[in-house]
Each structure stands twice: as structure tokens, then as C-alpha cells.
Amino acid sequence: MIELISPNKKQYRANLHCHSTLSDGKKTPQELKEMYKSHGYDVLAITDHERPAQHQDMSDKDFIMLTGYECYIRQDPHGKYNAFEKEIHLNLFAKDPMNVKMICFNEDYCSYLKRDNAISQLERVGSERPREYSVSYVNEYIRTAKDNGYIVAYNHPFWSMESEADILDYEGFFSMEMCNYSSWVQNHLEYNAALYDKMLKMGKRVFCHGSDDNHNKYPTDSILSDSFGAFTMIIPDEFTYSGVIDAMERGNMYASTGPLFHRVCVDGDTVHIECSDVSHAFLYVGSRSPKHIYAEKGTSLNSFDFEINENVRYLRVSIQDSEGRFADTRGFFPDEFR
Ligand SMILES: [Zn+2]
Ligand SMILES: [Zn+2]
Incomplete structure (x- = not known):
């Protein structure tokens, strides 16, 4: 981890x-x-x-x-x-x-x-x-x-x-x-x-x-x-x-x-994120298709996972709350999380 x-x-x-x-x-x-x-x-x-x-x-x-x-x-x-x-x-x-x-x-x-x-x-x-x-x-x-x-x-x-x-x-x-x-x-x-x-x-x-x-x-x-x-x-x-x-x-x-990250960790092929309440999040990995997760209407997210594979070039997490405010991590490269 x-x-x-x-x-x-x-x-x-x-x-x-x-x-x-x-x-x-x-x-x-x-x-x-x-x-x-x-x-x-x-x-x-x-x-x-x-x-x-x-x-x-x-x-x-x-x-x-x-x-x-x-x-x-x-x-x-x-x-x-x-x-x-x-x-x-x-x-x-x-x-x-x-x-x-x-x-x-x-x-x-x-x-x-x-x-x-x-x-x-x-x-x-x-x-x-x-x-x-x-x-x-x-x-x-x-x-x-x-x-x-x-x-x-x-x-x-x-x-x-x-x-x-x-x-x-x-x-x-x-x-x-x-x-x-x-x-x-x-x-x-x-x-x-x-x-x-x-x-x-x-x-x-x-x-x-x-x-x-x-x-x-x-x-x-x-x-x-x-x-x-x-x-x-x-x-x-x-x-x-x-x-x-x-x-x-x-x-x-x-x-x-606005939003705050409380935790971002990598456990094998799982990226785990804990944060203040947000409506959706993206995980950028260097490809043209970032991963996304959305809260159901009327709810919010504050703890969630993304799965990654060996092809990721880097990791970068972006979260956005219901008021349109966002927070962004820096890019982390594989030698920092593998
Ligand atoms: Zn200035
Ligand atoms: Zn200036």
C-alpha cells in the first residue's frame, strides 16, 4: 500500500x-x-x-x-x-x-x-x-x-x-x-x-x-x-x-x-480515494479515456476506488463538488506508486 x-x-x-x-x-x-x-x-x-x-x-x-x-x-x-x-x-x-x-x-x-x-x-x-x-x-x-x-x-x-x-x-x-x-x-x-x-x-x-x-x-x-x-x-x-x-x-x-483530499493511496491495481463530499471524480492515466465515477442524483461521494492496470503512464485524480468547485492532485508516475 x-x-x-x-x-x-x-x-x-x-x-x-x-x-x-x-x-x-x-x-x-x-x-x-x-x-x-x-x-x-x-x-x-x-x-x-x-x-x-x-x-x-x-x-x-x-x-x-x-x-x-x-x-x-x-x-x-x-x-x-x-x-x-x-x-x-x-x-x-x-x-x-x-x-x-x-x-x-x-x-x-x-x-x-x-x-x-x-x-x-x-x-x-x-x-x-x-x-x-x-x-x-x-x-x-x-x-x-x-x-x-x-x-x-x-x-x-x-x-x-x-x-x-x-x-x-x-x-x-x-x-x-x-x-x-x-x-x-x-x-x-x-x-x-x-x-x-x-x-x-x-x-x-x-x-x-x-x-x-x-x-x-x-x-x-x-x-x-x-x-x-x-x-x-x-x-x-x-x-x-x-x-x-x-x-x-x-x-x-x-x-x-474547494474540495479536499483526505487520502489517495494505491494498493496493487486499486487506487483508493477519500475526500470531502463531491459529485464526481476522474482518474487520468495518460490515455485518451480517463476513468470516471459519478454520485447518484441527490447523493455524494467521499470514498471510492478506481481500478488501474500495468499500462498506466501516470495517475492524477480530479474531484468536483456539486457547486462546480474542483481539486486536483499532481501527476504521480509509476516509480512513485508501484
Ligand atoms: Zn500575479
Ligand atoms: Zn501574473
Whole structure:
């Protein structure tokens, strides 16, 4: 019996993508911490645009602030925004909570740093040649970030309008946003399961997570609020800064907009799932026909099995509740469950 999500390990709720007044968000870092903590979250990464910052004074024994920032690379040689052109956004999470190194600093991308007069204190690493929207530059950028103590996540592919070919050629990011709630609620219904399965079918060992990417332009009780919509459940060995980063890096997490997994285990050819009440579930195995199970009308499921055979390329479970909210595990490959 192999436990992929163990019922004996505590899960911690995280928002891994969030903007504050340090860039274009409406809430201060302190307000964001209070909002998320009082809403039952345990982990928050404030990831302001091209604005590395650490908020460790706000961490406490029950709440961990992750250090990081969001970077972007645009097609315009001076980084000018164009809503009709694709671009890429990446979230950088620091393994060392005090690491605020700026990767591949570029004058054209640092309006928030300039606004705060923060450029002079920056530690700058990596090439400062003009940024270039190309697979090779993006891969070099990700490598540089990793060499300097960050783990790198790939953000909102649908909003970014990137081509699938580009995305599948990127190397080195540990996880992709399965759901970006700000984009979901205000733009696109951004849910990237199909793209994620393409990565897994190519054998890419990439994880998935959910995040708000909240800017809080609307109050939290508004239908357009971008807070508390998509989140990541992290399952660390110990609830410390390094324990949380380590769990993310090892894929001990899943993405959700509501439902929770309590257990996913494999016993021979049986995949057993225990979860909060859902209306249906899918098991993706890398073929064109995922397996499905539906609750009878007026009932729900919270414990069920799927049978698998030796042909499965990977396992990925998706559950959906009666309100249309879903949760998705990452892909697990046979060497992890056989
Ligand atoms: Zn973004
Ligand atoms: Zn963002």
C-alpha cells in the first residue's frame, strides 16, 4: 500500500500568489496576512511584480510568510504591456526566507522598485542584458533563479496567451498554476487541466497548485473578489519555512478551489480515494479515456476506488463538488506508486 496523500499528515492551506501595495495590490502586506490568517490559511506568499521582498517579521508559529516575487518577460524590447501579445509570468519562491535577490535586473521592468526607491539596496544576480521573450531566454532565466536559491512556478498560462509549444519547451519550473483565481473570476475561467495533462503525457515531472493572484480591487464580499478562491494544500513533514518549501519542491501538495483530499493511496491495481463530499471524480492515466465515477442524483461521494492496470503512464485524480468547485492532485508516475 502506497500513500500518495496520507490521512495521517496534516495539510496546510496556502495562497502562493498575492499582490500587495508594494506593487499593484490594494492591501498592505500586514492586511493581507491578517485577512488570510483569519480565513483559515496557514501560508501566504506575497509575490509582488518585480519587487523581491521578505515579510518574515509577520511569520509566527501558526502562520508562515514565504519570500518571493513575480517576474515577467514581454515581447516588447522595453517590456511595454500589450494586451494582444503573449508574455510569461513566473513566481519565484526563496528557499532561504531572507533571500531577496533580483534575478536578471532590468531597468524597464522595475517601476515598483523605482517608486519605492528600492533599487540601490537590491542584490542583483544574472545577466542584465535586455530580456527576450524566447524559450531559450526563459529557460536561462529559470536556471539563473534556481542557481540563486529560488524554486520557480509557472503562472496563469491562459491569461498569458502563450502557445502550447512554448510552454511544453520550458524547463525547470516545479509547478504550474492549475487555477489562477483572479484570472478565473475576472477574465477567463482559468483552469489548466488539459495543458497539465499534456505535460504529464510528455513525461514532464511537473506539479500543480492553485492560487488567488489577488489584487483586491474589489472588497472580499464582492462576487468579483479575487481572494479565497483557489488555494494549495501543502503537506509538509514539519510546519516550518524550510518544511513548507521542501514539501512544495517534492510535490507534497495539491490544487483546489474547494474540495479536499483526505487520502489517495494505491494498493496493487486499486487506487483508493477519500475526500470531502463531491459529485464526481476522474482518474487520468495518460490515455485518451480517463476513468470516471459519478454520485447518484441527490447523493455524494467521499470514498471510492478506481481500478488501474500495468499500462498506466501516470495517475492524477480530479474531484468536483456539486457547486462546480474542483481539486486536483499532481501527476504521480509509476516509480512513485508501484
Ligand atoms: Zn501574473
Ligand atoms: Zn500575479
